[in-house]
Amino acid sequence: MGDIHTKNCVWQDCFCKDKNCLCLAILLVVWRWYNVSGMSKNSQKIAKIKYGDLVSLSLRNFKVKTGRTFLTVLGIGVSFATIFFLISLGYGLQNILLKQISSKEALLSLDVFSSNQTVLPLDENFMEEMSSNGNVSKIDPIIAVSGQMDVSNSAFEVSAQGVSQEFFKSSGQKIKKGKAPSDDENAILINAEMEQIMSSVGGDIIGKEAKLTFYIPETVGGVEGVKVVDLKEPFKVAGVIDNGTGNHIFLPVSKVSNFNLPYATVKITVKNDKALEDVKLAITGMGFSVSSIADTVDQANKIFNILKIILAFFGVAALIVAIVGMINTMTIALLERTNEIGVMKIFGIRERDVQKLFMLEATVIGFLGGVSGLAMGFLFSQIFNLSVLFLANALGGKSVNLFYYPLWFIIAIIIFASLVGLITGFFPSRRAARLDPLTALRYK
Amino acid sequence: MEPIISIKNLSVVYDKGTQAEIVALSDISLDIFPGEFVIVFGPSGCGKSTLLYAISGAERRMTDGELWIKGKNLRTLKGEEMIDFHRKSVGMVFQAYNLIPTVNVFDNIILPLVFRGVSKKERMEKGKELIEKFKIGHLAKTRPALLSGGQQQRVGIARALVNDTEIILADEPTGNLDSQSAFVAMDMFTDLNLINKKTIILVTHESQYLPYASRIVYMKDGKIVGDVK
Numbered sequence: 001m002g003d004i005h006t007k008n009c010v011w012q013d014c015f016c017k018d019k020n021c022l023c024l025a026i027l028l029v030v031w032r033w034y035n036v037s038g039m040s041k042n043s044q045k046i047a048k049i050k051y052g053d054l055v056s057l058s059l060r061n062f063k064v065k066t067g068r069t070f071l072t073v074l075g076i077g078v079s080f081a082t083i084f085f086l087i088s089l090g091y092g093l094q095n096i097l098l099k100q101i102s103s104k105e106a107l108l109s110l111d112v113f114s115s116n117q118t119v120l121p122l123d124e125n126f127m128e129e130m131s132s133n134g135n136v137s138k139i140d141p142i143i144a145v146s147g148q149m150d151v152s153n154s155a156f157e158v159s160a161q162g163v164s165q166e167f168f169k170s171s172g173q174k175i176k177k178g179k180a181p182s183d184d185e186n187a188i189l190i191n192a193e194m195e196q197i198m199s200s201v202g203g204d205i206i207g208k209e210a211k212l213t214f215y216i217p218e219t220v221g222g223v224e225g226v227k228v229v230d231l232k233e234p235f236k237v238a239g240v241i242d243n244g245t246g247n248h249i250f251l252p253v254s255k256v257s258n259f260n261l262p263y264a265t266v267k268i269t270v271k272n273d274k275a276l277e278d279v280k281l282a283i284t285g286m287g288f289s290v291s292s293i294a295d296t297v298d299q300a301n302k303i304f305n306i307l308k309i310i311l312a313f314f315g316v317a318a319l320i321v322a323i324v325g326m327i328n329t330m331t332i333a334l335l336e337r338t339n340e341i342g343v344m345k346i347f348g349i350r351e352r353d354v355q356k357l358f359m360l361e362a363t364v365i366g367f368l369g370g371v372s373g374l375a376m377g378f379l380f381s382q383i384f385n386l387s388v389l390f391l392a393n394a395l396g397g398k399s400v401n402l403f404y405y406p407l408w409f410i411i412a413i414i415i416f417a418s419l420v421g422l423i424t425g426f427f428p429s430r431r432a433a434r435l436d437p438l439t440a441l442r443y444k
Numbered sequence: 445m446e447p448i449i450s451i452k453n454l455s456v457v458y459d460k461g462t463q464a465e466i467v468a469l470s471d472i473s474l475d476i477f478p479g480e481f482v483i484v485f486g487p488s489g490c491g492k493s494t495l496l497y498a499i500s501g502a503e504r505r506m507t508d509g510e511l512w513i514k515g516k517n518l519r520t521l522k523g524e525e526m527i528d529f530h531r532k533s534v535g536m537v538f539q540a541y542n543l544i545p546t547v548n549v550f551d552n553i554i555l556p557l558v559f560r561g562v563s564k565k566e567r568m569e570k571g572k573e574l575i576e577k578f579k580i581g582h583l584a585k586t587r588p589a590l591l592s593g594g595q596q597q598r599v600g601i602a603r604a605l606v607n608d609t610e611i612i613l614a615d616e617p618t619g620n621l622d623s624q625s626a627f628v629a630m631d632m633f634t635d636l637n638l639i640n641k642k643t644i645i646l647v648t649h650e651s652q653y654l655p656y657a658s659r660i661v662y663m664k665d666g667k668i669v670g671d672v673k
Contacts, residue, residue: 045524050561053561065546339542345502348531
């Protein structure tokens, strides 16, 4: 999209491809309008102000009346800061959620579980049924069992999960330290929360040997009980995984598959999103429960769209305040300089140039408002984020970035702020341009 | 000799057709020739400033008559022709100086050149020449508010000259000055008239400046009541 050769191509690109281009196109149109409207009235017979002089003349008030200009810019800036803060919070929250749960692969996966394992166990039969389904590409069973882990002379009650290699590789899982154990390795991963507790008791836990004891549920003569199984071989703590709260350990599924336990969950990955519903129907037809991340994401997106509308509503309210304030500022600036305009006209300034002077000044105020808004919004959001992080860390939560600043949104804010300036400057500047020089000269 | 300004039966009426109707100029006829130093003299409200602003092109409420300046009928000038007239035909000096407060002395002087899109080099030359001529070179970077009245009026006169127009109009230029600065200013107008051959039309109600003129036009109630060369 670098070239702007033909208008059609630009328009197509702009509307079809991305939002940055849309902004560029708006700018282009405004510029054209600005120029065309400037020339429509009279063909250019007499000389006009050079562009460089136009700029320095319209900026002279910034240099001389710095205080007031600063306040005006600040007023507009605060409005844009509010908008920027709110919208980037909306995007940030959405981003956190979607990044956490929705990789492309995650969107194609289904979690299958049984509501009653004794009546309808999730077992090999189900696995066979699924592997014969042509729409299914991967099947990852997870076996869960509670137990005890002894390490460095301390014992921990843990919930152990036997998982496949695929589980470790899937993008939802973040391995913070060490690496995942291979299929038949006597090694485990512990979750981050456990690591925090254990390292506070016995220093660095990685690489230490742990002894595992499982409590296998069994029913003997109609009475439910628990069989305690000691695993003879020790397990090495291979790393830390960022998963869940409470004490969780993860080990290769082969290490727990010989206890005749049903699968706690089976993760099914379908071949494409069209097959998702079919596979879901097939599973629910068998009597199992199924949940998919795609559903959650859909719901989340709906909620976030509503949230963004609400945030945008506040933003628009802030913007209206800014616009009214800016029209007021420009009108006052005009009244204050009425006399000056009269003098300039007597010394032969073109009406168009008077209008351009005011519009340029308003546009620059808008632009500076946008830029300062971004700066303030960024600052406030970072301070806000830091305090939330501080709180989260103190309470043992995860560090996240609550704000996300899409590049197109930053550009859009700057362009929009300048546009607001241009538009609010239009009417006062037109009034200025049309002032009768004598009336203006005698204005007190 | 052809007159540079020729006014024939000119009338200016404010708020025509309303209760507040005021006849500011009534059937004025006057020819002004190149190189004249005309003082228009009269009590306040006699229409002398209206006459001056009519010649400057700013007063457009002419109801009757003709106003010819350098062969152009001012009543028929419109839009860009009018702007061109402002640039090339008359330079204006005001009682309240009317300098732009947000730009410095030098830029105030060259502002009319900026409006015409004159190159920076040419502007610098012209500006330097004028600022030296009026002995305000040391104030070039100063803003007008920090200047004395006499200094401000010198800036105002320099600005009126920057377009190199044949006609200089001055509306009570001494009105805000102390008597010493006022006489200095009047001397400047005399120099412009004698040395630079400018046609000067100066409006005042103070009789002590009348000896500076080569011609005095007396006005009262919108009419010319005397014309002495």
